[in-house]
Amino acid sequence: MAACTVAVAVVLSGCEPLDQGELSREIEGVASLAAEGAVLADEVAQQETKRTFARVHARELADSAEHSAERLTDAHPAEGLADATGKAIALSDDVSGAIGAVEVAPDDAAAADEASERLRALVQKLRNLEDSL
């Protein structure tokens, strides 16, 4: 995954246009982060995890989603992919924000429950976007 990220980063940095396969992998990666974030949020909502762990791991996931959004923002999408790339950036930002809510308040069960629902909806949107490519 790390190597993939490096490879995608090279492409997204502007050396080559972002093609459909690379955009699809990036979306898949963000969907994976969102799905994991929802599981973490569930544990927080049920008060079944450690506060410090929830905060640090939520930060890792949120940062990773944010980095995806940054990489996509810096990329030059191939013809016909500009719209999908824009949607992917917005969804990555949303995922980062939703997981960030868990990072900010790892004791707040109600907020975590809300974040979990939001993240599951975002997973669905990301999968739909990937399928539409």
Add this chain to the structure above:
Amino acid sequence: MSRFFAIALGVLAAIGGFVDIGDLVFASQAGGQFGFELMWAVVVGVVGIVTFAEMSGRVAAVTKRPVLDVVRQRLGFGVGLVTMIGSVLLSFLTLAAETGGIALVLELLFDAPYSTLVLISVIGLILVAWWMPFEWIERVFGYVGLCLLVFVVAAIDLSPDWGEVGAGFVPHVADHSPTIYAYFAVGLIAAALMPYEVYFYSSGGIEEQWTPKDLGINRLNALLGFGLGGVMSLGLIMVAAQVWYPIGVEPEFIGTVALGANVQLGEVGLLLALVGILFAVAGAAIDTCFSSAYNVAQFFGWEWGKYRPKRDASRFTITWLLALLLGYVVVSTGVDPIMLTEYAVIFSVVALPFTYLPVLLVARDPAFMGEHVNGRVSSAFGWLYLAIILVIAIAAVPLMIITNAGGG
């Protein structure tokens, strides 16, 4: 009780190979991407490492020669030098990664700045390596690392489909993404056979002053110690197959691995997972730290061994201290520890034949081994695994390039 403590060396050596910082994530990625389908690869790796660890321990007990000594003696100075440099470099890279890995786990436990935790990790490792006797290092890091068995408990508690689990033990080609599947299969087998495991294990046998009378202990260590390592690796794959695979999560972080135990066993599961990971990764750091120093000292004929007073093995002591300090420098650059170990595993595959061929040649040579020479079964397994090692040595690096290290 003494039998229980007797397998500490095997447990610690196995932990270094099967459940270090990179392998924890790698095994979870295998389960996250392919469900139970890659479990057979762990079994292939376990049988291989049990075969060669038993041989290298037997050679050490009978001839008093650790593995690198055997490599140099059987393959000559030039090949011995290349093997030594390659293995020290890989051990050192892995050590740097494990140091970063300890800091990652401490961060999950205490939420302190990563750079501070890296420094604390290095200081902790130096204090342990300096003050703690070898047998206590084995026991503390080996047995506390066994907290990782929590993943086996979680895997069973998740009520897997045992038919699918059974099918995962039968080698086959995946229906989807066959090259990525092949990359993970090679990586899982290679992780089990990492060369520093047998360097550490055979040198540890000499540290413990094994003689031919201890060959039963050697067999027990090889079978149970490395067997336990394999069981932990299978537990990680099974948890990921049940928690992450169905929802399309590709584990990237050590926190994801721990969260798998949290989901099924709650806070207790999470804490056991984090403590197990912490001690397993620290154990792997000790493995690789001493392996680097053992290899250099044995190649140049210096006095070596943790059991010797430090002034009598001063160059050995300086070497492991330098390895730890240089590891600190590397990990302080901000390199990703998980990525570093995954690369180290794949590149180590190329060095495998140079490590295991001489062990097999000596173990089957009656002039060296006398009555303790390999039996037909040991030799047959040895040659079979050399063939497997050659195949994965050829395939590993191209697969890593083609699959973007499993990223697709």
